[in-house]
Amino acid sequence: MGYAAKLAAPSALNSFLLGSMGDPFVTYLDQSVQAFLWFSSTALLGLGFLNPPVRSLARRIDFTLLGLLAGWSFVLAIFSWWVNPGNAFHATDPFGHAVRFAAPVALLLFIAFPVREQESKIEWVLRWGVAGTFIGHGLCALWIKPSFIDLIVGTLNLFLGDPILTAGSLATLEEAFAVAASRQAFAELALPIIAIQDFILVALLLLPRKRIKTIALWMAVWGFVTAMSRMTAYGWDHWHDLALRICNGGIPLFLWVYWKSQNSSKIIK
Numbered sequence: 001m002g003y004a005a006k007l008a009a010p011s012a013l014n015s016f017l018l019g020s021m022g023d024p025f026v027t028y029l030d031q032s033v034q035a036f037l038w039f040s041s042t043a044l045l046g047l048g049f050l051n052p053p054v055r056s057l058a059r060r061i062d063f064t065l066l067g068l069l070a071g072w073s074f075v076l077a078i079f080s081w082w083v084n085p086g087n088a089f090h091a092t093d094p095f096g097h098a099v100r101f102a103a104p105v106a107l108l109l110f111i112a113f114p115v116r117e118q119e120s121k122i123e124w125v126l127r128w129g130v131a132g133t134f135i136g137h138g139l140c141a142l143w144i145k146p147s148f149i150d151l152i153v154g155t156l157n158l159f160l161g162d163p164i165l166t167a168g169s170l171a172t173l174e175e176a177f178a179v180a181a182s183r184q185a186f187a188e189l190a191l192p193i194i195a196i197q198d199f200i201l202v203a204l205l206l207l208p209r210k211r212i213k214t215i216a217l218w219m220a221v222w223g224f225v226t227a228m229s230r231m232t233a234y235g236w237d238h239w240h241d242l243a244l245r246i247c248n249g250g251i252p253l254f255l256w257v258y259w260k261s262q263n264s265s266k267i268i269k
Helices: 002-006 012-021 023-050 057-082 098-112 116-142 146-160 170-205 213-234 236-244 246-261
Strands: none
Touching: 002 023, 002 057, 002 236, 012 023, 012 057, 023 057, 057 098, 098 116, 098 246, 116 170, 116 213, 116 246, 146 170, 146 213, 170 213, 213 236, 213 246, 236 246
16 A cells, blocks of 8 residues: 555656656656556455455455565566665665565465464464565665655654754744754764664574563564654654555564464564
């Protein structure tokens, strides 16, 4: 749904094909994909509730839609990198978006091989997806991505008040600029610390034969907080940016629930 709403603006694939295919074609392509994504989102929710038999037509449709959605998110991540050559932040997109295509791939594996022996493979697909996303975001934070600064400052302004907008006189305006500068400095200081946290979380998540539930839970909380920051910083009309990133917290939360349900001596509390 987030991808569908986001296609109100040109996609990265649109930008890549624009020169060779022309504007009418790429615009039609984006509109067609948008309609397909809206349909697929609704259909997948319905099929999930119905839980059709494995070899039924409905299950094959479910399988196909998941594959196409995984492919779309992967293609967009790759083309977001290709159409921005030399941009280090966009070069992290194939990692940062990993959980978005890992989630449908995991569901594909579950549908194709609904046996207990596949649980470990599915779990590791999700672990690596979450790890890729945290690595990508961690690198952007380490390199002080400007939009990340905007997220922190915008969220602070929402909860503490925008100092520039509330300034009523020249004196208070000078104070407001000082407050704004301090929030900017705080964001620049916080981002490398956030990056280190992300890398530590990834290392602990990928420990072989270990399931650290508190790490999965914290990654879920942090994933939801950072996803929500798109709306706290930019406004409710950016709900699609939250929807795009719902897996950032949703998949670690799933891992936590799954691990919590397992009675294994390998689980570390």
